[in-house]
Amino acid sequence: MGELPSDIRSILEALARHEITVDEAEQLILALKETQRSGTGDEKEKGKPKKRGRTVVGKDVVVEEGEEVIGGLEIVNGTAIIKGKVYGDVQLVFSELYFSGEIHGNVDLVGSKAKWDGGLINGNLLIVGSEYSGKKPVVKGRVNEVNNFFIGGILGTVKLFVKPILSGIKIEE
Numbered sequence: 001m002g003e004l005p006s007d008i009r010s011i012l013e014a015l016a017r018h019e020i021t022v023d024e025a026e027q028l029i030l031a032l033k034e035t036q037r038s039g040t041g042d043e044k045e046k047g048k049p050k051k052r053g054r055t056v057v058g059k060d061v062v063v064e065e066g067e068e069v070i071g072g073l074e075i076v077n078g079t080a081i082i083k084g085k086v087y088g089d090v091q092l093v094f095s096e097l098y099f100s101g102e103i104h105g106n107v108d109l110v111g112s113k114a115k116w117d118g119g120l121i122n123g124n125l126l127i128v129g130s131e132y133s134g135k136k137p138v139v140k141g142r143v144n145e146v147n148n149f150f151i152g153g154i155l156g157t158v159k160l161f162v163k164p165i166l167s168g169i170k171i172e173e
Helices: 006-016 022-038 149-167
Strands: 050-057 060-063 068-076 079-082 085-087 090-093 096-099 107-110 113-117 125-128 131-135 143-146
Touching: 006 022, 022 068, 050 060, 060 068, 068 079, 079 090, 090 096
Parallel strands: 050 068, 060 079, 068 085, 068 090, 079 096, 090 107, 096 113, 107 125, 113 131, 125 143
Antiparallel strands: none
């Protein structure tokens, strides 16, 4: 068994010292792998546009086919169209999701609407008080769904008061 590269070792040591979280370590390793891959001269991978994960309120996020997002996406009161790949978790609150791509992480939908067109989720799928239609994606992890009258009532009340406030706010990290 060979030695770990020094940069990977540094990340693991920082994780062991609790200087970074497991999620941060994972994102650093993914970014490192991406840097190494783009430096190898692999023309197939070099041409693909890369984006960084982000948090948005009241905006749309589009990941086109062939695009990759490194890091998670958090969307509140917006729309996500995912046809490409996301390397991180995707969380939507009071939003709309149009999905046919790949997510290498978990997906959480709260009070949202999803239009599935196949695709792949390499993680867990959590659906709370949300509606969905279309051809469901393949989910490699667990699928948990909570859609009952009680949750629907609570989320409906929250939407009634919160969504008008959020509709005028546009924040991008």
